[in-house]
Amino acid sequence: MGRWIAIGKATGWDDFDAFRAALHATSDWRIDRKSSVTSVYAVAGGQVVAECHAPDRAVLEAWMAKKGIVPDTIHEISFVAKTGETWKV
Amino acid sequence: MTTAQELRDKPQTYFENIEVGQELPPLVIGPLTPTHLFRWSAAIENWHRIHYDQAFAIYHEGLPNILAQGSWKQSILPRYLKDLCLPDGWAWKVTFQHRAMIVPGDTVTCWSRVTKKQEIDGMGIVHLDVGMRLDSGEESCPGTAKIVLPLRGGRAVPYPFEPSKELLELTEDAD
Numbered sequence: 001m002g003r004w005i006a007i008g009k010a011t012g013w014d015d016f017d018a019f020r021a022a023l024h025a026t027s028d029w030r031i032d033r034k035s036s037v038t039s040v041y042a043v044a045g046g047q048v049v050a051e052c053h054a055p056d057r058a059v060l061e062a063w064m065a066k067k068g069i070v071p072d073t074i075h076e077i078s079f080v081a082k083t084g085e086t087w088k089v
Numbered sequence: 090m091t092t093a094q095e096l097r098d099k100p101q102t103y104f105e106n107i108e109v110g111q112e113l114p115p116l117v118i119g120p121l122t123p124t125h126l127f128r129w130s131a132a133i134e135n136w137h138r139i140h141y142d143q144a145f146a147i148y149h150e151g152l153p154n155i156l157a158q159g160s161w162k163q164s165i166l167p168r169y170l171k172d173l174c175l176p177d178g179w180a181w182k183v184t185f186q187h188r189a190m191i192v193p194g195d196t197v198t199c200w201s202r203v204t205k206k207q208e209i210d211g212m213g214i215v216h217l218d219v220g221m222r223l224d225s226g227e228e229s230c231p232g233t234a235k236i237v238l239p240l241r242g243g244r245a246v247p248y249p250f251e252p253s254k255e256l257l258e259l260t261e262d263a264d
Binding site (some may be wrong): 001026034035040053080087 | 144189194
């Protein structure tokens with residue numbers, strides 16, 4: 001299973017209601033049985049950072065296209081640290 | 090959501106009320122939240138981290154999120170059947186498979202469809218296909234069940250229901 005971080009730009013996601021509407025429902029983040037978008041951050045300037053777990057990077061690219069996110073870069077994740085717990089992924 | 094009072098006031102479904110092929114009323118639960126899952130883990134003291142620790146579930150186990158417990162599903166389907174039978178019927182048997190994972194955000198619909206009816210010894214034996222369908226349309230728990238319903242004006246279903254050997258044979262449960 002691959003883990004990916006994407007950085008891109010999404011028009012309108014500087015408005016919380018629009019952000020919520022785009023991501024709240026299960027079908028918005030659970031792409032299929034093997035693929036989930038686990039975190040999305042909207043940051044200054046309309047930039048978006050999204051984390052995705054999927055067998056293939058193309059799954060994330062397709063999800064971003066569906067959501068109207070224009071990708072700048074997509075990186076494969078190697079290690080994660082969350083509040084002191086570290087994971088090799 | 091069904092309240093206790095609604096269950097107390099529920100009118101009896103009689104054997105004569107249902108037909109083969111009929112879909113019985115569903116039970117809809119959800120959307121599930123991490124709190125629902127954690128409360129179940131706490132209640133039954135199931136401390137496997139895949140049920141409450143999202144980072145562990147995702148990064149260590151490679152799962153899409155924390156997962157609803159199998160024992161939760163095993164409690165919900167019998168509850169659904171019990172509620173269908175109230176006040177005087179008996180949810181006799183249910184068997185099902187654990188298939189699609191259930192995660193926070195999912196809404197679960199317990200469903201049942203009548204596949205066969207048998208009137209035996211003054212009671213109504215109803216065979217069902219059952220399951221728990223996700224809002225994505227995926228079937229999480231396909232299975233079968235048998236419930237016992239009273240006949241209108243007939244004798245009460247014994248409490249507890251203890252099937253005779255003859256009844257077991259007639260309902261293909263002799264094994």
